[in-house]
Amino acid sequence: MTPDPAAGATLAENAALTPDQALAEIMAGNARFVAGAPVAHMRDLAIIRAKAAEGQWPIVGVLSCADSRVPVEMVFDEPIGRLFVTRVAGNITTPEIIASLEYGVAVLGIKAIVVMGHSSCGAVKAAIDNPEVPGQISALFPALLPAVYMSQSRDPMAVTRQNAIIQAATLINASPVIEAKVNAGELKVAPAIYDVATSKVEILPIPAGMREQSVK
Numbered sequence: 001m002t003p004d005p006a007a008g009a010t011l012a013e014n015a016a017l018t019p020d021q022a023l024a025e026i027m028a029g030n031a032r033f034v035a036g037a038p039v040a041h042m043r044d045l046a047i048i049r050a051k052a053a054e055g056q057w058p059i060v061g062v063l064s065c066a067d068s069r070v071p072v073e074m075v076f077d078e079p080i081g082r083l084f085v086t087r088v089a090g091n092i093t094t095p096e097i098i099a100s101l102e103y104g105v106a107v108l109g110i111k112a113i114v115v116m117g118h119s120s121c122g123a124v125k126a127a128i129d130n131p132e133v134p135g136q137i138s139a140l141f142p143a144l145l146p147a148v149y150m151s152q153s154r155d156p157m158a159v160t161r162q163n164a165i166i167q168a169a170t171l172i173n174a175s176p177v178i179e180a181k182v183n184a185g186e187l188k189v190a191p192a193i194y195d196v197a198t199s200k201v202e203i204l205p206i207p208a209g210m211r212e213q214s215v216k
Contacts, residue, residue: 014059014109019188022059022111023203029077030201040079047080058084061104061113063167065091069196070118076201084110090123090163091115092143093170102177105187112187113178115171116201117164118194124160143167161204164191169210 017025032038061084064072072085084104086097093115104110117124126133127144147163148154168191172179181187191204 011057014057014111017059017111019111019186023114023188023190026060026076026078026083026112026114027201027203030075030199032077033075034199038074038077040073040077043079056081056084056108058082058104058108058110059112060084061101061110062086063088063091063093063097063101063113063115063171064194065089065116065118065121065123067118067121067196069120070116070194072116075194075199084108090121090127090140090144091117091167092140092163093167093174094143098171098175098178101171102175105181106177110187113168113171113189114192114203115164115168115189116192116194117160117167119157119160119196121156121160124163125156128154128156128159161191161193164193165204165206165210167191169206 029038029040059082060076062072062076064070064085064087066087066089072087073079073083076083084101086100088094088097101113105113123140124144124147126137127141128148130141144159144163147159147166150166151158151162153159168189172182172189178187178189182189189206191206193202193204194200195202
């Protein structure tokens with residue numbers, strides 16, 4: 001099911017989606033993007049003209065890295081209004097990120113949250129090397145260091161995968177709003193990795209002991 005936001009029935013269609021259906025929609029979009037056959041851009045102008053001024057109708061929230069090589073709406077081939085996107089270097093869970101996604105869950109009714117890291121992540125590489133850096137860049141490191149320790153590796157991809165899992169689990173554990181929806185089966189929180197070379201998104205499991213129920 002792919003509701004058309006310009007058709008006027010999206011609120012009812014969104015409410016009928018299950019968390020699994022919402023994730024399946026955006027992963028189908030990623031498959032179109034990988035195949036070089038996206039369709040969302042063809043709908044965006046109609047949406048801007050018809051509906052965007054009236055509000056938003058997202059089905060999935062995304063916590064993504066700020067990296068410019070990760071164009072989230074394009075990656076999932078979703079038009080304007082379908083994704084509620086938050087971005088910060090290293091896709092880490094800050095109080096502001098959590099508050100934003102809580103709004104998406106409690107007010108906008110999103111059915112799933114994808115916490116998406118990506119290959120060749122500069123923030124992850126910097127956290128591994130832990131160099132002297134200017135300004136407040138080093139403020140990112142403490143949130144990323146658990147992934148370095150838990151992955152027991154200095155391989156950036158291994159650390160990036162672990163970080164996506166940790167941040168997804170942290171998002172649930174730090175937010176009673178999100179946790180309640182997950183426990184009720186009304187929301188899924190899924191870690192993921194985007195490969196900047198292939199454009200493919202991989203959904204990752206959260207291991208037992210780290211809120212496994214969020215991806216059941």
